[in-house]
Amino acid sequence: MSVENVTERPVPTVADLEAEGDVAADFLEELLDIADIDGDLNLDVRQGRAYVSVEAEGDGIELLSAPDTVQALQELTRLAVQSKTGSFSRLILDIGGSRDARRRQLERLVDAAVVKLDEGASQASLPAMSSYERKLVHDIVADRGLTSESYGEGVDRHTVIRRR
Template sequence: MTVEDVKTSSVPSVEDLEREGDVAADFLEELLDIADIDGDLNLDVRQGRAYVSVEAESEGLSVLSAPDTVQALQELTRLAVQNKTGSFSRMILDIGGSRDTRRRQLEALVDAAVVKLDGGASQASLPSMSSYERKVVHDIASERGLVSESYGEGADRHTVITRR
């Protein structure tokens, strides 16, 4: 097997990602039923990942949309998908618009970093965050003409922003 074969075989197909989304949705439906929370599930495939969104006008759902709770539920759902499919999952979970809310929070962190840079700092470090959140920060920084790099290991991995 060549390096190219390994790269190609490790990229999940759209069908694989749709199956991953279906498995995740089944797990989440059971979880919501146990918690007696109503929610509509929407599945999508974007940027090589399965996206599962839970939406509803339920107060119970708003409790689940806290960033730490979404992160924990995402990890549990990924484990359930991995257990069922035998493959590592990079599925993204959004509950009640939590990803949009988190993006706005990350934009505010980048804005605060820009203020530090405008004040003369050569770089601005952001707090530790998940790989998905760091990717969002990298995208925001790039959109704003900034440079961003991740440093650290594990739970201490964080992003540092500089000017070009």
């Protein structure tokens, strides 16, 4: 039996990530035009990822900023970037402050889990979520002086919180 060599993806440079953000912005501008939504796009590089935020006002942006919609649009945008650049994208999309709103929701989930631990539970499991959301949860948990690990596969992957 042979073992295949697993090669890691090269770490993208800031210039690569900025180019990725530009491709994503072009895609999103076309999408917003089709939806007849006026919006401003902001591009940034954060923690080794291209970060694109869409700021707009009105009913259209409220519909687009729903968590499941943001996740779906992020995946479509990543695919558009990958199609154009030939490279895998870990781009983060924020629409109308949806990422900050989701972080606040995750903080409340962690706080509820901490209450369970305070009441004597040995661990508290959170619902399944995306890798980005799990990373946010791990950061929130660490800030509260607890430990966390992810378990499960695919769409069932979730985080378990414990005391140190």
